[in-house]
Amino acid sequence: MGGRSLTRSTKKLYSSLLSLLFFLFHSASGRELKFVLLAYRHGDRSPIEKYPTGLHSESDWPQGFGQLTKIGIQQQYELGQYIKKRYSNFLSATYKREEKLRYPVFNCPRYLELLKETMTSREFQTKIQPYQEFIKTISFYSGYNPSTLKYLDNFKLWHIQDTLFCESIHNYTLPKWATKDVRAKLSELTVISLSALFGIYKREEKARLQGGLLVKAILENISNAAKYPDKRKMLVYSAHDTTLGALQMALNVYNEKLLPYAACQFFELYKESNGQTHSIEYTIEMHFQNDTSKDPYLLTLPGCSSACPLSQFTELVSPILVEDWESECKTEGKKGNYLDMNKEDEQPVAQMEQALGLSATS
Numbered sequence: 079m080g081g082r083s084l085t086r087s088t089k090k091l092y093s094s095l096l097s098l099l100f101f102l103f104h105s106a107s108g109r110e111l112k113f114v115l116l117a118y119r120h121g122d123r124s125p126i127e128k129y130p131t132g133l134h135s136e137s138d139w140p141q142g143f144g145q146l147t148k149i150g151i152q153q154q155y156e157l158g159q160y161i162k163k164r165y166s167n168f169l170s171a172t173y174k175r176e177e178k179l180r181y182p183v184f185n186c187p188r189y190l191e192l193l194k195e196t197m198t199s200r201e202f203q204t205k206i207q208p209y210q211e212f213i214k215t216i217s218f219y220s221g222y223n224p225s226t227l228k229y230l231d232n233f234k235l236w237h238i239q240d241t242l243f244c245e246s247i248h249n250y251t252l253p254k255w256a257t258k259d260v261r262a263k264l265s266e267l268t269v270i271s272l273s274a275l276f277g278i279y280k281r282e283e284k285a286r287l288q289g290g291l292l293v294k295a296i297l298e299n300i301s302n303a304a305k306y307p308d309k310r311k312m313l314v315y316s317a318h319d320t321t322l323g324a325l326q327m328a329l330n331v332y333n334e335k336l337l338p339y340a341a342c343q344f345f346e347l348y349k350e351s352n353g354q355t356h357s358i359e360y361t362i363e364m365h366f367q368n369d370t371s372k373d374p375y376l377l378t379l380p381g382c383s384s385a386c387p388l389s390q391f392t393e394l395v396s397p398i399l400v401e402d403w404e405s406e407c408k409t410e411g412k413k414g415n416y417l418d419m420n421k422e423d424e425q426p427v428a429q430m431e432q433a434l435g436l437s438a439t440s
């Protein structure tokens with residue numbers, strides 16, 4: 079009796095396995111990768127700047143500040159190898175094209191205003207409240223005025239973290255005060271700085287002025303690929319951590335961790351055909367690789383499934399796609415937009431870009 083029911087349930091299991099297999103095979107065969115777009119962070123580099131009491135100056139680094147190192151080149155090579163493997167059945171080298179992204183763009187008065195507002199916002203203040211004493215200590219050790227480090231929008235604290243991080247990777251002597259604990263706390267503050275640039279306060283409006291521009295470009299590239307299939311198979315954007323942060327926060331998929339070197343955001347366009355209705359649909363899948371020893375993580379756009387229909391994806395991100403960026407960048411107080419800026423007004427823009435290493439690093 080026991081034997082018979084076992085047989086029956088085995089049969090049942092067998093048949094459901096069969097139908098599962100059929101389903102898997104069927105859906106797999108009705109799904110075809112059509113286009114891949116990647117945005118990756120550059121590999122290991124030297125620091126961007128020295129803080130006042132820093133032990134190592136620019137001449138201590140073989141290529142100077144803000145330059146890709148041997149390790150960095152190796153990391154980018156490894157990422158390249160992974161991409162080659164991941165898409166080995168899909169790619170031929172000639173279809174690849176690489177472009178460089180420089181974000182955020184600071185020549186947007188409304189965005190600069192939003193950054194200022196962020197620093198004094200309750201949301202931001204709540205986040206840095208637990209670090210007040212720590213920030214004072216760091217200003218003492220680093221030689222910065224406490225008022226310089228209080229707000230994170232000059233990126234000084236970020237650079238202390240970054241410089242120590244670079245020095246530790248390359249086995250340079252660290253100052254005594256830069257214990258593991260201190261560096262961990264600095265990393266937490268760096269995440270808060272990055273989040274403050276594109277999130278924490280009025281995330282959506284910031285996204286319209288920053289990361290949304292990227293999302294728009296990416297969607298245009300993807301839609302083009304859907305319209306004119308087999309033209310180009312892959313588009314690669316090289317980027318900075320701030321760029322990837324802008325992108326992920328605009329899509330609301332940022333994990334609130336530092337973006338490691340050679341971190342890579344994947345967008346894959348699939349053509350899905352439904353066997354029954356013969357209807358064709360395109361979906362976008364997002365993956366994020368932040369650890370070369372692991373496969374990328376599957377990311378899901380909030381409100382969609384992980385394989386998100388292209389039309390639904392576009393609909394969901396529409397609030398952050400801006401039609402007329404220049405006019406949205408205008409501020410109430412100041413007439414005119416960045417085009418009217420005089421040389422003096424350009425100063426903060428140049429400083430910001432330099433502070434973020436956007437004008438250095440290859």
Ligand SMILES: *[C@@H]1O[C@H](CO)[C@@H](O)[C@H](O)[C@H]1NC(C)=O
Nearest residue numbers: 147148149246247248249250
């Ligand atoms: C730093 O030191 C570690 C341990 O000795 C070594 O494995 C590593 O290769 C060194 N890094 C560099 C960049 O020289």
Ligand SMILES: *[C@@H]1O[C@H](CO)[C@@H](O)[C@H](O)[C@H]1NC(C)=O
Nearest residue numbers: 175294295296298299302313
């Ligand atoms: C991707 O889209 C952007 C924005 O439309 C455009 O400037 C760029 O040329 C596109 N790249 C390719 C390879 O189509």
Ligand SMILES: *[C@@H]1O[C@H](CO)[C@@H](O)[C@H](O)[C@H]1NC(C)=O
Nearest residue numbers: 333335336338366368369375
């Ligand atoms: C990579 O991203 C995943 C998913 O957000 C996260 O769980 C993981 O901690 C991240 N790892 C690193 C090294 O940042």
